[in-house]
Amino acid sequence: MTSLVRLAEVLDVIEQQLTGSDDPEIAVVGRYGTDQVAGGPSPSGVRVRYSSGAEAYLWGAVWPGENPVPMPDELPGRARRAERLTVSVCRLLDAARPAALGSWQLVGLPDLGPVGERGKAPLGIRIVGADGTSVLLRATAAGAPMPED
Numbered sequence: 001m002t003s004l005v006r007l008a009e010v011l012d013v014i015e016q017q018l019t020g021s022d023d024p025e026i027a028v029v030g031r032y033g034t035d036q037v038a039g040g041p042s043p044s045g046v047r048v049r050y051s052s053g054a055e056a057y058l059w060g061a062v063w064p065g066e067n068p069v070p071m072p073d074e075l076p077g078r079a080r081r082a083e084r085l086t087v088s089v090c091r092l093l094d095a096a097r098p099a100a101l102g103s104w105q106l107v108g109l110p111d112l113g114p115v116g117e118r119g120k121a122p123l124g125i126r127i128v129g130a131d132g133t134s135v136l137l138r139a140t141a142a143g144a145p146m147p148e149d
Helices: 004-018 078-096
Strands: 026-032 045-050 055-061 100-108 124-129 134-142
Touching: 004 026, 004 045, 004 055, 004 078, 004 124, 004 134, 045 078, 055 078, 078 100, 078 124, 078 134
Parallel strands: none
Antiparallel strands: 026 045, 045 055, 055 134, 100 124, 124 134
């Protein structure tokens, strides 16, 4: 069971990592939502706005049937912002090894992703805290005003 503060703590770490990444694509990183636990009516998450105007979100979710997926060798293209964000965050966590988090794993989520990749595309991150509690972050995205690569 996830503790009441766990989601907020995880989002704090993610926000700090993204803000400190100095990624030239990222224009703004911020928080949204009011839920203290995943699965409520006002999902809490981290929003990333890119210089292109595209946005991607990582938010606390309840999604049964997740599948661990391997870290891809290449960063997904900009047109796949949700996947790109999950991979970027896991790479940042791999480099930083924040003490508050014990482990993290890219996951595919049933019924999500491009046709032929549903349940296999990295559209979530399962994060296990140092205390053993865990939270699932689901990734979604909104496109840029102009097509990206």
